[in-house]
Amino acid sequence: MRPCAGKFIGPNVRPDFGMALLLVPMVVIVAGCRSESIGPGSEPSPIFSGFKFSVGDSLAFDFWDLDQYGSVVPSSRTQYVWSVIAVSDSIGGLGGVTTIIVSSAPGYPPAVGDTLHFRFLPSGDIYQYGFIAQAARAAGLPSRAPSWDRIAAFSLPTNAIWAVGATDSSGLDTLQGTVSGDQGYFEAGVNGVPTVSRGYGVSLASESVQFQLVASNLPPAFLFIEEQSTVFGSGYIESLASMVTARRGP
Numbered sequence: 001m002r003p004c005a006g007k008f009i010g011p012n013v014r015p016d017f018g019m020a021l022l023l024v025p026m027v028v029i030v031a032g033c034r035s036e037s038i039g040p041g042s043e044p045s046p047i048f049s050g051f052k053f054s055v056g057d058s059l060a061f062d063f064w065d066l067d068q069y070g071s072v073v074p075s076s077r078t079q080y081v082w083s084v085i086a087v088s089d090s091i092g093g094l095g096g097v098t099t100i101i102v103s104s105a106p107g108y109p110p111a112v113g114d115t116l117h118f119r120f121l122p123s124g125d126i127y128q129y130g131f132i133a134q135a136a137r138a139a140g141l142p143s144r145a146p147s148w149d150r151i152a153a154f155s156l157p158t159n160a161i162w163a164v165g166a167t168d169s170s171g172l173d174t175l176q177g178t179v180s181g182d183q184g185y186f187e188a189g190v191n192g193v194p195t196v197s198r199g200y201g202v203s204l205a206s207e208s209v210q211f212q213l214v215a216s217n218l219p220p221a222f223l224f225i226e227e228q229s230t231v232f233g234s235g236y237i238e239s240l241a242s243m244v245t246a247r248r249g250p
Contacts, residue, residue: 051154051217052120053098056246057084059221060105061238066226068233079105079241082116091117092129092148124154126215132175135209136167138229144169152202152213153177167206175206183214186223189242199223210235219245 058081065076082100089097102114117129130146137143144167153162158181167173180201187196197216201224204211208231214224221243228235 051124051126051215051220053084053087053100053220054246055084055087058082058244059240060242061225062241063236063238066228066235066237070228070233070235072237078108078111080108080111080238081105084246089117092146094119094148097129119148120220121155124152125150126152126154132165132167135175135206135211135227138209138227138235140229140231141168141173141208151177151204151211152215153179154200154202154215158182164204167208173206173208175204175209177202177204180212183224186214186216186240188221188223188240190219191244195219197221197223219243 060079060081063076063078063080065073067073080102081104082102084098084100086097086099088095089099091097091099096119098118098120100116100118102116104111104113119127119129121127127148128151129148131149131151133144133146147165149164150162151164153160156162156179158179160179162177164175164177167175180203183199183201185196186199187194189195197218199214199216201212201214204213208229210226210228210230212224212226213222215222221240222238223240225238226235
């Protein structure tokens with residue numbers, strides 16, 4: 001995936017999140033409570049009211065491992081395909097769930113598949129089932145029961161901070177999110193047509209794990225994903241290479 005406006009996102013360059021991950025304060029949240037704050041000079045973030053997938057959509061991501069220094073391991077490059085198989089499932093006590101199967105792209109070594117569950121709210125917020133449980137595993141923390149976790153809060157202004165949840169049972173390792181805002185323009189093939197999309201980002205961070213996400217709502221797509229354990233130093237990045245939509249057209 002190649003962004004326009006002079007920013008190249010590939011094995012060596014990330015979106016311009018600045019120091020967002022380093023500046024997210026660590027706080028302890030009380031079970032059942034949620035805190036949100038807005039920094040000075042905040043601007044309204046775009047509402048992702050149209051963000052949703054259709055059954056039959058597929059997204060191909062280029063994938064690289066990160067080493068203990070946060071650098072890309074070039075030899076690790078592979079490609080995965082996200083295939084949307086349902087948009088009205090019921091998972092974790094809630095309906096309207098989008099289910100995605102992750103598999104190796106044709107021509108790449110086979111890998112263990114995965115299943116992802118999302119809820120896309122009209123407000124622009126994105127929830128993923130079991131995100132914190134997965135983050136805890138990546139950080140080497142004791143396993144946690146999966147729950148619905150708000151991984152993107154595009155309903156909030158830029159620079160707003162929200163509590164995602166605790167990755168440990170003590171509640172000391174708290175994952176917080178920051179709306180990073182406009183990340184520039186990105187290009188990826190949509191139904192075979194080079195398509196430019198504006199990306200908007202969020203950063204999630206705790207003492208044990210860091211996560212970045214860039215998304216677009218025209219067309220609805222995840223453009224860039226990065227996760228890294230600050231405990232083990234390992235992680236990965238995914239960059240959208242192409243997308244095929246059930247409803248044809250860029």
